[in-house]
């Protein structure tokens with residue numbers, strides 16, 4: 001493909017990404033993969049270049065752009081080489097019209113930028129939400145020793161025990177160490193959230209929103225495979241991914257419980273007041289993960305944020321009933337909005353005097369209200385809010 005044809009293809013893919021963002025359709029990664037499958041003439045270099053063009057354009061636009069061309073024009077404004085490729089030749093984008101409008105730059109749609117700023121995320125902190133994420137792995141202590149594990153490439157050691165950092169795009173899934181369950185792909189921020197949970201051998205632990213079990217596996221490793229570990233979720237497909245992962249990781253203590261939305265407490269009736277630890281890794285807006293899914297900021301609405309904060313409050317309420325006297329509740333979101341983090345937990349503490357906040361002892365992060373916050377700029381992780389709540 002010529003460089004100009006790559007730009008035109010990127011514009012068409014952006015059109016699909018924008019349409020999907022407006023209709024809650026497929027994520028950008030899937031749209032790119034589908035495009036590659038349907039356009040076999042594009043070689044690996046073409047695909048890589050197109051991917052770069054698409055993601056750079058997504059990152060550059062704040063509000064949802066009108067179309068793919070206006071998003072690419074925004075980038076072309078500051079890149080004369082890119083602008084020169086709009087030459088109207090075969091498969092190239094049409095020449096840029098003198099009055100043609102480029103999309104609006106920014107960090108996010110204005111309402112969301114305002115909410116972030118009100119939560120103390122602006123300037124460089126906000127810009128870093130759209131930086132490129134590295135690839136972090138967790139060494140699985142059930143099967144490997146972080147000090148002696150040999151990997152095909154040199155990895156950076158991090159302040160997080162057992163965490164290693166690799167360049168983005170490293171194909172770890174092809175390594176024997178991955179197939180054998182010696183390592184798991186997991187952002188260092190997620191690993192810190194698990195560290196904050198402080199799960200210990202012999203405990204009864206409930207991972208209330210386990211998804212595909214990323215944190216469940218880390219909890220099993222922290223527990224040294226001793227105790228009871230219950231992974232719950234309302235999403236059958238995600239929860240179904242846990243068993244094969246647990247098998248590969250040698251996480252033998254994990255059990256799964258599929259929850260019915262609105263009737264979660266019923267499925268967990270046997271565990272009321274029995275858990276040493278309940279982890280609520282709550283569904284959230286994901287503002288801390290824009291490094292990986294930059295177009296997700298075009299999907300979020302104020303109404304969806306309200307739905308999420310109400311769901312988080314409900315999940316916290318369900319969790320309180322599971323925690324035994326002297327136990328703990330650890331609340332985590334990968335969001336940097338206070339309404340999903342510090343504000344949510346402040347409201348919880350006001351309504352639940354049985355719980356008090358304890359500052360998690362972590363090598364990274366900074367205080368935010370009753371919890372701790374990790375940010376891409378300061379901590380080099382995805383954005384997270386973590387609160388440790390101890391019960392009397």
Ligand SMILES: C[S@@+](CC[C@H](N)C(=O)[O-])C[C@H]1O[C@@H](n2cnc3c(N)ncnc32)[C@H](O)[C@@H]1O
Nearest residue numbers: 208209210211213214215233234235281282283
């Ligand atoms: C942030 S994700 C969890 C990620 C997972 N803990 C991990 O480490 O990979 C939030 C999860 O909450 C689940 N969820 C949504 N509503 C729920 C509910 N009412 N009860 C339990 N889980 C719920 C979602 O299906 C999603 O998997």
